[in-house]
Amino acid sequence: MRYRIPLLGNPNMDLALRAKYIAAFGTACYLSEANTFDCFYEKWEKACDDAKKIAEVAGAAPYEKKYECQPVGNGDYRLQVGPDPANNILINYQAAPRQTPLVEVDGVPTEVSGPYRNLTEPKTLGPGQPFNKCDSGVIGADGKSLLQHKHILQVNRSAHKNDAGVGEIHSDLAGFKWPCTVMNENCEEVAKECEEPLVLHDPDVKPPPFDPGSIARVHHVVPMKDERRCPWGTNSTRNAAVISERLNMYFTNDNPPAEEVKRLNAAPAYTP
Template sequence: MRYRIQLVGDLMNAALRAKYVAAFGDACYVSEAGTFDCWYEKWEKACEDAALIGEVSGNAAYDKGYKCQPDGVGNYWLQIGPDVANRTWIFFDKAPRQTPLVEVDGVLVEVSGPYRDLPEPPTVGPGHEFNNCDSGMLGADGKPLLQHHYILQVNRNAHGGEIHSDLAGFKWTCTVYNANCEEVEAECEEPLVLYDRRIKPAPFDPGLFAEVNHVVPRKDQRKCDWGTNSNKNAAVISKKLNEWLSNKNPPAEEVQRVNAAKAYTP
């Protein structure tokens, strides 16, 4: 349950959606039903942003100085002009799931990464983890393989026994230690070769362990179930890049790269 502010304008216009997202952040998203709204956990923050809708939308700015009023059944209204009847609403309602489609250059795109041709596991659903689900496949010992072990095995088989990152060369802002052992901001780059967690000895940098990443994260910005454990939504990347991407809306570059990657064969 969240507070939804009453937006104005053509909400399917990508440029207008971008304005709302720029102003109100991750509260705003397109749902899997195709609607676009901004949802808030606290009514106070919803009211604060609702007062800005006029100017953000490009329409006349709302009058300042008015405060939200409860309607007695869980919703709020905000006077936005000299007439008390001129008001906007903040509704308390059940927020829908964010669409798993990712906006790239104004177009909603399905994630279909390099493991798209692998047979799907028996159970696929929002919020499911790769390392808890059965892949439906058997290992060399005849025992069932967990999904992340199967994906890493397919990756390793394709690269002569090495595990390769599906986002090798991807760059992001990170924190490192300089020569004086001080934390400084730097640019990190995803390496090509990663390491299995079971190797002995472990690599010097534990951030180089291979992990199976949900391209559309398991949880959205509201901590609700979002991305699924479909093999199409999987990418093998380093632990440190996985941590940086965790619970972020996936960057357009990530989606473009995994969708363009050659599909692994089962």
């Protein structure tokens, strides 16, 4: 449940206007899976503050900002925006729709279809579902059903043999670069560019490595939760990628970058 402010214009279709709202109001504004664009807030106070700016963001005559929101009595709030009390807008308290899981790639909304797309989908498929608690439906060597993350790591490991013929886990985003911080020789944090390694530490191999950031993790490309902390990405095998703990933390709850989606969608599919 969130507070929705009434936008002016047609940001569903007007991309320039949509960009203005996002620039002004940030992650409160998003395109839903039903192709509607709105701005939703957890706190009514923040919704009211931003509602006063709607007209000027849209390029219309600015609202008067001296008035404060008044409760209607059903959870909604009314905001006077001009000298006439009848000149007001309604801020609705309602169920916020799920953000679209499509990622804009070169201007085109694109579905994530990563390298595990040919694996069987789990029965418990849905937004916000984790990979490490859902049954994959595949039986392991011990005769027991594998959790999704175990199955995905097993498929990855089986596809990559080292010179000794032993399976090793490879990152699906090897070579990906991102800004990070590290400690220098003076124990000071300094900015640098990190690069995703090819071979990751197998989480089943003990003891763990000195650098826990190199451990392989099964990553939701469209994150389990969006930037508003609402359920978003599903546990579909199409939405899975194996990457390092360090890169996984960098991606946490952010909209996936186009480069990530392009690389994963173009990757060959693993054989189940």
